[in-house]
Structures are given as C-alpha cells and as structure tokens.
Amino acid sequence: MLFITNRRFEQGPGPTLGDGDTPEPRSVDFDMNDSEPASSVHFCERMNTGTYQEIYSRRLLQRLKESNANQILLYIHGFNNLPEDDIFPRATKLQDICDAARSEEFEVVPLIWPCDNDLGILKDYWDDQKAADASAIGFARMLGKFLSWRDRQDDDNDPCYKRVNVLAHSMGNRVLRGTLESWARDYGPVNGVFRNIFMVAADVVNETLEKGNGGQYISSACRNLTVYYASDDLALRSSKVSNLKNKIVSRRLGHTGPEDMRKVAKNVYAIDCDDFNNTLDWPRGHTYFLCDNSGNPSPVFNHMMRSMLTGRVDSDESTHTGILDRDYDGRV
Numbered sequence: 001m002l003f004i005t006n007r008r009f010e011q012g013p014g015p016t017l018g019d020g021d022t023p024e025p026r027s028v029d030f031d032m033n034d035s036e037p038a039s040s041v042h043f044c045e046r047m048n049t050g051t052y053q054e055i056y057s058r059r060l061l062q063r064l065k066e067s068n069a070n071q072i073l074l075y076i077h078g079f080n081n082l083p084e085d086d087i088f089p090r091a092t093k094l095q096d097i098c099d100a101a102r103s104e105e106f107e108v109v110p111l112i113w114p115c116d117n118d119l120g121i122l123k124d125y126w127d128d129q130k131a132a133d134a135s136a137i138g139f140a141r142m143l144g145k146f147l148s149w150r151d152r153q154d155d156d157n158d159p160c161y162k163r164v165n166v167l168a169h170s171m172g173n174r175v176l177r178g179t180l181e182s183w184a185r186d187y188g189p190v191n192g193v194f195r196n197i198f199m200v201a202a203d204v205v206n207e208t209l210e211k212g213n214g215g216q217y218i219s220s221a222c223r224n225l226t227v228y229y230a231s232d233d234l235a236l237r238s239s240k241v242s243n244l245k246n247k248i249v250s251r252r253l254g255h256t257g258p259e260d261m262r263k264v265a266k267n268v269y270a271i272d273c274d275d276f277n278n279t280l281d282w283p284r285g286h287t288y289f290l291c292d293n294s295g296n297p298s299p300v301f302n303h304m305m306r307s308m309l310t311g312r313v314d315s316d317e318s319t320h321t322g323i324l325d326r327d328y329d330g331r332v
Contacts, residue, residue: 001046005112006038006138025053035114037134041142069107071163078170079128136178163195173202180217194222201254210263219265226269229257230277235286269313276326302330
C-alpha cells in the first residue's frame with residue numbers, strides 16, 4: 001500500500017539530490033516516540049506489516065498514474081490513531097470493500113499525520129489537535145508537489161486522467177482544512193483539484209465551511225463536498241466538552257452538519273447518519289464509514305461509492321440534504 005506521511009522516521013531525512021533527480025528507495029521505520037509534525041512529507045510504500053520503504057514523490061505519483069485504478073481515494077485518519085494499530089488496518093479494510101464493490105476502480109492512499117502514543121485520552125486529544133494543525137505546512141507542500149507533477153504531465157502531452165477523492169475522518173478534517181487554508185494563504189485557493197471530498201464525523205466547528213472561516217477553501221477544491229454527521233456521536237461529544245475547557249463553544253460539524261446551509265457554497269451536501277452510526281461503532285458511533293460486524297458496507301460507504309462513480313451526490317436537490325437509513329445500498 002502506498003502512503004504519504006509527515007511522521008518522522010528513525011532514519012532521519014533522506015538524501016538531497018539535484019533538481020529532477022529521484023533517490024533510490026530506502027528502508028524506513030516510524031519514530032513512534034516523536035509526534036512532532038515534520039515540515040516536509042515522505043512518499044512511501046508499506047511492503048508488509050511494519051516494513052516500509054520511502055520511494056519519493058515522483059516514483060509514487062508515477063505508480064499512481066500507472067495503476068489499474070481509475071480513481072484515487074486519499075484517506076486522512078482521525079485522532080489517537082497509530083499506523084499499525086489503526087490506520088493501515090482501516091485503510092486495508094477500505095480498500096477491500098472498494099474492491100468488492102467495483103474491482104480495480106479505486107486505490108486507497110492513507111495520509112498519515114503524527115498522533116501521540118502517550119497514555120491519557122485528554123492529553124492525547126490536545127496533543128493531536130496541535131499536531132493536526134501543525135501538519136498543514138507539510139501537507140500543503142505535498143499538494144504543491146502533486147500540482148507541479150500534474151502540470152509537467154500536461155506539458156509533456158501525457159496527462160493523468162485519474163480522478164482524486166478525499167475521505168477525511170474526525171480530526172483528520174483539521175488536517176484537511178489547515179492544508180487548503182495554508183495553500184490559499186500563500187498561493188490562492190485550489191480550484192477543482194478533487195472530484196469529491198467526504199468529511200465524516202468532522203471534529204471542527206460547524207460554521208467552518210462558511211465564507212470567512214478556515215474551511216471555506218475546502219468547497220472550492222472539489223466538485224462535491226459531502227458532510228456526514230450524527231447527533232449521537234459520543235466521541236464528538238467528548239470533543240465538545242474538551243473544547244469548552246478551551247473556551248470554544250461552537251458545536252462540531254460532525255454532530256450537526258453545517259450550522260446554516262444558506263451560508264455555505266452550493267456544492268456542499270449534508271447527510272444525516274443518526275439512523276445507524278451506533279450500530280456500526282457501538283457505543284461511540286464515530287467510525288461508521290466502513291462496514292458492520294458481518295462485513296456489509298456501511299450506508300456511508302455506499303453513498304460515497306455512488307458519488308465517486310456518478311460524480312453526483314444522492315440528496316434532496318433543493319436543499320442538498322439527506323437522511324441515510326441503515327438499508328441504503330447506493331446502487332448505481
């Protein structure tokens with residue numbers, strides 16, 4: 001599995017070569033005791049459990065271009081997630097259910113930012129929140145490498161036609177928001193790079209997508225922006241309590257959807273998942289985008305799949321809202 005990370009490695013930075021050169025792959029290991037986000041990112045491949053190679057940006061992007069998959073799904077994980085305990089197992093499960101739904105249509109690529117591995121859920125929450133915000137610089141550089149590579153492909157009359165989608169879960173939405181905000185601050189908004197952006201159980205304030213707020217650049221970066229939310233998401237309830245201690249009183253986007261749909265861009269959709277979120281992730285009701293205990297895909301997964309295959313979001317056309325029930329299959 002290919003992946004991109006701003007976690008630091010035990011081996012330190014890789015070799016620096018001339019412009020246009022690509023170093024040979026090297027074996028690397030995560031430094032799990034260092035949760036400080038690096039200012040740059042590493043483009044890598046997971047060879048097996050606990051075995052990784054850094055293969056560098058040009059090689060990874062070329063691999064994606066030559067892949068049999070027609071679409072790329074970038075997966076940004078949430079808070080308190082470690083690579084082998086949480087991130088790779090979930091990314092592998094996501095790849096498996098993508099393959100089962102439409103063989104060779106998608107390639108899942110995790111974007112790994114440095115969650116803390118200390119004991120203590122509240123301490124981890126604050127440390128991870130800081131790490132998510134600080135990761136914006138590194139992943140903005142990743143975005144720059146992708147845009148430069150894409151432009152070179154166009155200049156060489158050999159464009160890459162793959163569609164790129166983003167799935168951000170929980171605190172991973174802070175990483176997404178910060179990345180696009182950082183890029184916009186330096187270079188202007190990114191327009192239409194992604195086909196779909198899916199914000200699942202987003203641990204950000206529910207006004208964030210409105211003009212003038214940090215998440216306003218997310219909607220301009222994609223064709224469709226879909227927010228999945230559930231009012232009884234217990235993990236986000238804990239997040240709200242934690243943020244109250246920091247005098248942040250707004251409700252979370254993953255609890256309510258956008259505060260006011262009239263104040264967000266016209267390509268934003270809000271999907272209520274109250275009917276089933278706890279049945280897939282008891283008792284927290286937070287990680288409900290994969291599948292149930294029997295391996296049946298989540299209604300959220302089926303809804304995302306339909307959006308990626310058709311380019312359109314299944315919702316009420318007039319309000320851009322919808323309610324998913326537990327039997328939704330998203331059949332195209």
